[in-house]
Amino acid sequence: MTRLLPHPGLSALLVAMWMVMVNDLTFGTLFLGLVVGIGVPLFTAPWWPGRPHVRFLPATAYVGMVLWDIIIANFQVAAIILFKPNRDLRPAWLTIPLELTTPEAITVFAGTISLTPGTVSADISACGNYLLVHALHAPDPQAEIAKVTARYEARLLRIFV
Amino acid sequence: MSGGGSLAEWLVSALIVLGGSFALIGSWGLVRLPSLMERLHGPTKATTLGLGAMLVASVAWFHLVDGQWTTHEMLISVFLFVTAPISANLIAKVHLHRLRHGEAAEPVGPAGTPAPPSSGIDWATHEAPHEGTPGDLVGD
16 A cells, blocks of 8 residues: 555645646546556655655644634735834844754745745755744744744644654 | 626625735835845735635636636645745845845845854855755765
């Protein structure tokens, strides 16, 4: 089973993406989707060694939470752009210490930070232990770092195990 | 016109106006924010909620008015969500590099230049992979 499906999550995602792209729910498209979904992970597995195990239920909840946060933060940043004069703006660089270790988990964490408006991840330290983030308005950088760590990193630590 | 049809039109119109407003606010942020790093926050808005609302409007229109499901729009937002952080990251890295080398085309913003995370280590833009860092290709 693991030899035929080295990466069941990627297979499911590829089948779903194929169906969405073809936009047609028939046996023929599902069959072709399955061929892609089983074939691609099978042939690319050798180039993806040591990947972490992903727990899907918390991952789905995480995607939902991030989508909600994006909507809320959009309104906050829109308010900043429209009503806050530049002299009251407090942009700051945040150095976030990372507990995540796998490249996959750190990539998802950095992507989440960039997608939630108000913060953009700019760089990672060469040793991989710190993430450099630019915040549009952070009067209290330490509180912002604590918020991001508690809300996103703590959940990602439970997803990528 | 039937009640259902006009309700669908109201919903789709509201979503398009919402999306357009966010795209406009994002562009306005690009004009008025003080420096490159702050301006980078403007377009992020346009791609997330601005475009998201328009794509939901498109799905709602084809479902409620034409009575057919379209799913291509979801794929557009997925690809945007995957690619937007990467382009923002690359712009930020180039900016950091040029700031360090005094070649910045843009002035330093109000946040200044970022300090190294702690003594002896630096950000990946300034420190090439070497023995002991991830990506040194020794233990991988």
